[in-house]
Amino acid sequence: MTFKKTLLASVIGAVVAGTTMLPMTASAETLRIGYSADPETLDIHEQLSGGMLRLSHLAFDPLVRWTKDFEFEPRLATEWEQVDETTTRMTLREGVKFHSGNDFTAKDVVWTIERLKESPDYRAIFEPVAGAEAVDDYTVEITTTEPYPLLLNLATYIFPMDSEFYTGETESGNEKAEIVKAGNSFASRNASGTGPFIITERRQGVRVDFERFEDYWDTESEGNVSKIVLTPIAENASRVAALLSGGVDFIDAVPPNDLDRVREAGNANLVEVDGTRIIGFQMNEERVEAFQDARVRQAVDLAINQEGIADRLMRGFATPASQFSPAGYSGHNPDLVPRYDIERAKELMAEAGYEEGFSVDMIAPNNRYVNDAQIAQAVANMLAQININVNLRTMPLAQYWPEYDERASDMAMIGWHADTEDTANFFQYLSFCIDEETGAGQYNYGSYCNEEIDALVTAADSETDLEKRNEMLREAEAMLYEDVGYITLHWQNLAYGAANGVDIEPVVNALDFPYLGDLVISR
Amino acid sequence: MIAFLIKRLMHAILVMFVISVLAFAIQDNLGDPVQQMVGQSVPESEREAIRERLGLNDPFIVQYARFAKNAVQGDFGDSYFYREPALEVIARHLPATLELVFAATLIIVLFSVPIGVYSAIKPRSPISRFFMGASIIGISIPVFLTAILLIQIFAIGITITLFPESTSWGAWLNGLLSTEGNMPSFGRGYDLVHVVGHWDTNLATWNGLQHLVLPAISLASIMLPLFIRLIRAEMMEVLQSEYVKYARAKGISMRRVYFVHALKNTMLPVITVGGVQIGTMVAYTILTETVFQWPGMGLMFLDAINRADIPLIVTYLMIVGVIFVVTNTIVDLIYGFVNPTVKLTGKPA
Numbered sequence: 001m002t003f004k005k006t007l008l009a010s011v012i013g014a015v016v017a018g019t020t021m022l023p024m025t026a027s028a029e030t031l032r033i034g035y036s037a038d039p040e041t042l043d044i045h046e047q048l049s050g051g052m053l054r055l056s057h058l059a060f061d062p063l064v065r066w067t068k069d070f071e072f073e074p075r076l077a078t079e080w081e082q083v084d085e086t087t088t089r090m091t092l093r094e095g096v097k098f099h100s101g102n103d104f105t106a107k108d109v110v111w112t113i114e115r116l117k118e119s120p121d122y123r124a125i126f127e128p129v130a131g132a133e134a135v136d137d138y139t140v141e142i143t144t145t146e147p148y149p150l151l152l153n154l155a156t157y158i159f160p161m162d163s164e165f166y167t168g169e170t171e172s173g174n175e176k177a178e179i180v181k182a183g184n185s186f187a188s189r190n191a192s193g194t195g196p197f198i199i200t201e202r203r204q205g206v207r208v209d210f211e212r213f214e215d216y217w218d219t220e221s222e223g224n225v226s227k228i229v230l231t232p233i234a235e236n237a238s239r240v241a242a243l244l245s246g247g248v249d250f251i252d253a254v255p256p257n258d259l260d261r262v263r264e265a266g267n268a269n270l271v272e273v274d275g276t277r278i279i280g281f282q283m284n285e286e287r288v289e290a291f292q293d294a295r296v297r298q299a300v301d302l303a304i305n306q307e308g309i310a311d312r313l314m315r316g317f318a319t320p321a322s323q324f325s326p327a328g329y330s331g332h333n334p335d336l337v338p339r340y341d342i343e344r345a346k347e348l349m350a351e352a353g354y355e356e357g358f359s360v361d362m363i364a365p366n367n368r369y370v371n372d373a374q375i376a377q378a379v380a381n382m383l384a385q386i387n388i389n390v391n392l393r394t395m396p397l398a399q400y401w402p403e404y405d406e407r408a409s410d411m412a413m414i415g416w417h418a419d420t421e422d423t424a425n426f427f428q429y430l431s432f433c434i435d436e437e438t439g440a441g442q443y444n445y446g447s448y449c450n451e452e453i454d455a456l457v458t459a460a461d462s463e464t465d466l467e468k469r470n471e472m473l474r475e476a477e478a479m480l481y482e483d484v485g486y487i488t489l490h491w492q493n494l495a496y497g498a499a500n501g502v503d504i505e506p507v508v509n510a511l512d513f514p515y516l517g518d519l520v521i522s523r
Numbered sequence: 524m525i526a527f528l529i530k531r532l533m534h535a536i537l538v539m540f541v542i543s544v545l546a547f548a549i550q551d552n553l554g555d556p557v558q559q560m561v562g563q564s565v566p567e568s569e570r571e572a573i574r575e576r577l578g579l580n581d582p583f584i585v586q587y588a589r590f591a592k593n594a595v596q597g598d599f600g601d602s603y604f605y606r607e608p609a610l611e612v613i614a615r616h617l618p619a620t621l622e623l624v625f626a627a628t629l630i631i632v633l634f635s636v637p638i639g640v641y642s643a644i645k646p647r648s649p650i651s652r653f654f655m656g657a658s659i660i661g662i663s664i665p666v667f668l669t670a671i672l673l674i675q676i677f678a679i680g681i682t683i684t685l686f687p688e689s690t691s692w693g694a695w696l697n698g699l700l701s702t703e704g705n706m707p708s709f710g711r712g713y714d715l716v717h718v719v720g721h722w723d724t725n726l727a728t729w730n731g732l733q734h735l736v737l738p739a740i741s742l743a744s745i746m747l748p749l750f751i752r753l754i755r756a757e758m759m760e761v762l763q764s765e766y767v768k769y770a771r772a773k774g775i776s777m778r779r780v781y782f783v784h785a786l787k788n789t790m791l792p793v794i795t796v797g798g799v800q801i802g803t804m805v806a807y808t809i810l811t812e813t814v815f816q817w818p819g820m821g822l823m824f825l826d827a828i829n830r831a832d833i834p835l836i837v838t839y840l841m842i843v844g845v846i847f848v849v850t851n852t853i854v855d856l857i858y859g860f861v862n863p864t865v866k867l868t869g870k871p872a
Contacts, residue, residue, distance in 0.1 A: 034709075040560075040604065048562030120569040121562045181573050182560050182603040204605050205826060206818040207710075231710055233816045234826065237671060238709055242816070245678035245708040367829075398554025398831040419564055429564060439566040 029226040029521055031502070034239050034248035038208060038232035042199065043187035044159055045179055048121035048419065054513045058210060058228070059099075060159035060193030063090065063109070064152055066421065068509050070328040072152050076104065076160055076194065085147045085464065086130070090155075092138040096217040098162040100192040106134035111163035113142065119179050124439065125419055126154065147464045153420045162192035196221070196517030197228060207231050216517070223518040243268050243497045249521075250502055252512070254495040256317045256370060262497040269504075273494040274319055276326045276510050277417040278426065279369055281362075281379065281487040282445035288360055288410045291446065295352040297484035302345035303386045304379055306338040310490045313371055313378055318490035323477040324416075324426035326491045328510070330466070331423025331473025336481045338488075345386045357387020360410035364392065365400040369415045370492050376413055379489075404445065412445045415492065421511070423473040427457045431485040448485040531852045538844040543594070546837040547587045554831035556603050577603075590837070599841075600834035604827070609838035613820060618722040619711060620819030623811070624804050626726075626739035631747050639754025640789075643762065644781060646755075655755075658748030666807055670741040670814040677737060680704025707734045709816040738815040745807055746800055753796060757789040764788075791862055798854030802847045 039055040040047050056062070063077035079091040096104035113132040116122045128148040133141050144151060166177045166187060176186040191199055194217065197210035210228035231248065233239040236255040242248045244265050254262050254270060263270040283291040283300065290296045306320040322339070325332040349355055360383075364376035373394040380390035390411070395403065404412055418425035433449035434441035440454075441447075453476050460472035480486065494512050498504040501523040507515045557573050574580050578589065590600060598608065605612045642651035675681060683700040686693035714730035715723035725731035761767060762785055770780045808821035816822065820839065827835040 041606070047560060048565070120573070121565050123569070124564060124566055182556075182577070182601075182606060184601070184606045188606060203818075205823065229713070231816065233709055234829075235813050235816065238674075238814050238816050241671075241674045241679060242709045245674070245680075245704055245706070247678070247708050247710075396554070396829070398559065398829060399552070401558040402555040416563075419562070425564075439568075442564070442566060 029224050031225045031228045031250060031516065031519065031521065032248040033228060033230045034233040034242045034251040035230060036232070036234055036236075036239065036253045038205065038230060041188040042191045042202070043179060043185060044161070044191075044193075045115055045119040045122060046181060046185075046188060048125075050512055053511075056159045056193075057195070057513045057515060058197045058517070059191050059195040059199055060161070061096075061195050063092075063155040063158045063160070065156055065515070066509060066511055070421065070510075072156075076109075077155065080152070080155075082464075083141065086144045087141055088144075088151050089135070089139060089141050092140060093217060094138055096194050097215045098165065098192045098194055099198050099213060100162050100165045102162050102164050102192070104160060104162075104194055105137045106140040107137075108160040108163045109140045109158065110134050111166075112158055112160045115161065115177060115179070116158065120181065122157065125157065129154065147462050149461070149464045149466060149469055150420055150422055150424075153422055156421075157419075159193060159195075162194075165190075165192040196223065205232060218517065221518045222520050223516070224521060225516060225519050228516065240497065243499065246499070249499040250504060251497045252494075254497050256315050259315065259317060259495060262495075268497050268499050271496045271498065271505050271508055272317070273496075273508055273510055274326065275492045275494045275512070276329070276421070277369075277415050277492050278321055278324050278326070279318075279372075279375070279413070279415045279489045279492055280321070281411050281413055281489070282430070282448070283487070284407060284410045284412070284446045286407070286447045288358070290352070290354055290358055291410075293352045294483055295348045296354060297487075299345040299348040299352070299386055300383065300388070301484045301487055302339050302341045302348070303388075304382050304487060304489070305340045306489055307340065309375060309378055313374055314490065314492075317370065317493045317495065319493065321488040321490045323481055323488060324418075324430070324486070325423040325473070325477060326510070329418075329421065329423050330470045331477055333474040333477040333481075336477060342385055349386050355387070357389065359389040359391065362390045362392045362411040362413075363400070363403055363409045364394045364413035365397050366394040368397045368400065369413075372413060375489065407445055407447075414443060414445065416443070423477070424457050424461050427453065427476060427480070431480060432457075446485075450479070450483055450485060453479050453483070453485070527855075528852070531848060535845050535848040538848055539841045542840050542844045543590070543837055544587070546840050547583065547590065550833050550837075553828065553833060553836065556831040556833060559830045560603065599838040602827070602835040603832045604830050604835070609834045612823065612835060613838060613842055615721045616818060616820045616823045618724070619817060620805065620808050620812070620821060622725055622735065623738055623742060623808060623817060623819060624801065626735050627742040627746070627804060628801060630739055630743040631750055634743075635747055635750035635754055636786075639751045640758055640781065640786065642751070643755045643758030646759065654751060658751050661744055661748035664744070666741055666745045666810050667814060669744045670737070670811060673737045673741055674708045674814070676702050676704075677706040678704050678708035706737055708737070710734065711818060738811050738817050741814070742804065742807060742811045746804060749800070750793070750797070754789060754793055757792055758785060761785045761788050787861075791858070794857055794861065795854060798850050798857075802850045805843060805846055 037051045039051045040049065044052055044056045044060060061075045063075060064072045065075050067073050076093050076096060077090040078093050081089055083089050092106055092109065098104055110132045113126070113129065116126050117129065128144045128146065130143045130145045135141055142151065168176050170176055170186050174186065178185050180188065196213055196216050196218070198213050199208060200211050201209040208230040210230070212226045233242055236253070236258070239251045240254060240258045240262060243251045243262065244267070246267065259270060262268055283297060285291045306322070310316065310318040310320040319326070320338045322336045323333055349357070362376060362380060364372055366373040376392055376394060380392045383390050404414070414430070416426060416430055428440060429443045431444060431448055432441040432454050433451060434444050434447055456472055456476045456479070460469045460476070463469040463472065494510065496504055496508055501521055503520050503522065504514065507519050557570050557579070560573065561570060578586060593600065597610070599610050601607060602609045602612050638654050642654055645651055680702045683697050686696045688694050688697060711725055712730050712734040714728045715725060716727035716731070718724050725735045767780060767785055770784055808819060809825055811817065812819050812821035813825055824836070824839045827839065
């Protein structure tokens, strides 16, 4: 009955409207997506990016995945247990098929982990993993070099690939399994995973078509999307227009200026999610002597009104931050609140002997984070109140990172998302003392160095008692808050727009990869 | 004629050479392509390895020599993002742009000639005044804004509640000024017809044409006022000339004077400007294609800049240079046909 109704409605709709832009094949279960970017490649190990992880969750399945509340949900791994200090045994789901028709077994997991350790983008993250071994067809043991508390976090990145499909040589004599950055490899053009959707057609930069995998193992999922057409629409205004005009059913990254427009539209809904990407500034202690003084750093932090920026500039589209870890992360310390006190800041500047202030250069990107250039401008104005004159330069992303890597400015903006969804990752990249050998502090623009904090975080990272570990990380957050090794501004929220009847709310999460296999459309 | 074409061919080669040198010289300022290829947490050593493999660490001269050596054999390098030859990528995006430019040109020709001629013949009529006023506004609105307005009005739709809804005239006015939307706001649609090679056309289906309308109008919007004013000015000048006065005195019908004798001479400068402007229009497609997510060369180029996809940027610039040379050549040829007194090679024929 419902089917008849839908069919009738769409026939009438097509006849009456005449100008409808739906292709004739469209049915109620076709989802037309307008994402700000399309996946760079089909090889999920070639690049670690948001777009690639979204693709991974469509065409592949992870061993475990994050829930909205940062819990682990079993996917291809059904159970896991710690066998000894360095070994975790995982039981795999039985009866799972790859898109190629091959059966999924433990050897695919082992093969995938080995490939991850070869990938330039994943190699560093999978450093703690020593190897994996298939005990039988549906049991796999993963060993780490040292006791490692974040193995399950890593398992969210293990999307088993079809080892048989990717083994062998292509006609031109290249290994099918090879990972080639920005090159024409077999894996970058062909994919076989276990995921809910098969890629049927792909025209890079124009569109990607998916169809639901008939033999998908998760028959309990209520998801009823049978076809996906993904069109990249990079321009913010165009993406929103595409949703409001009914051209697409689902968009990501609704810009702050259009939030109300989507919220109040009669034919679409806005879904906001608290994000996990911290936005902030780093102070270059190598170049500016004053920044070596903790009192000056505190003054800078006190002079910046995080809540004002989040409220007014971001229109509530951000959560003011006073630490790296967003709520839900293991090391989030609820006692730390954003500070804002101009008088106290001036006192501290005077105490440090900088009552007269000084001038600094600041750089910020203008197309990377939400409202990045405006935020930098606001911060520059706020610092003027404590006599720090800021000479701000903003630039597009492609120019920003080379400039950032040179560390040739006094303050720089950077946003960070922890690949492991864990507190320690922020410290290791943003505030650890720089060590070229180990790669620690790779994004520590300011050369900030506090060995006490480093030691605490390092100790936490080999502490397998999670309660104890969380306590240590919370302590580290508090220490960094006191010492102001990084100026935190806010965590940028995520906003999606969806057409009426596309119930996106249950399937989106703070990680920004919607689980579209479970999406229910009712029209 | 042959000599002329050979000369132009040399021009094209020179243009390509100069552009390629310039593009290579500025590539360091275009950003770091490797940054776009790796995740943020990838260590510097991995980045360095990729840079080395792509040959980005070599000095300018070495990189350019390598590029030039391959380029003369028709290989312009592989796009980093598309992972295939840059020329191939451009060939795939070219038809979409050409169709868009064609549609916009059609709109311009269909509207500018009658409007321009009319307002030259009847310069004082209210309609002429209206068109002149409108063309000033048209020239001043950036194509970006025109595009957004078109999308809002014709794709999303607007609801006007300015007049009291309770009165019948208010409701009528509200209804009159409100629009339904429903026009496609992005892309080429899914109903393309394959013609040949990389060419899928929008022109063969109703759905395809619908997708083409808004982008074509917004692209035309920037040139249309210019041409209306140009044709009007030229026509007015021609109408003052001796031979038109003579034709009138001879008693030839005004219709024939306007559309045969005067219009022909009006079109001479219009063709010259028009040819150059079609080349410029290729540049305007960057804006139009971005707003409408039209998968043509303009959008591809903007994306390439954002990704610092250097091989694609360099190739695109060279191709656009060639397009300019080609359109200018065609203009000169047409000019020669329309006005036989013009000698292409500058020598007596």
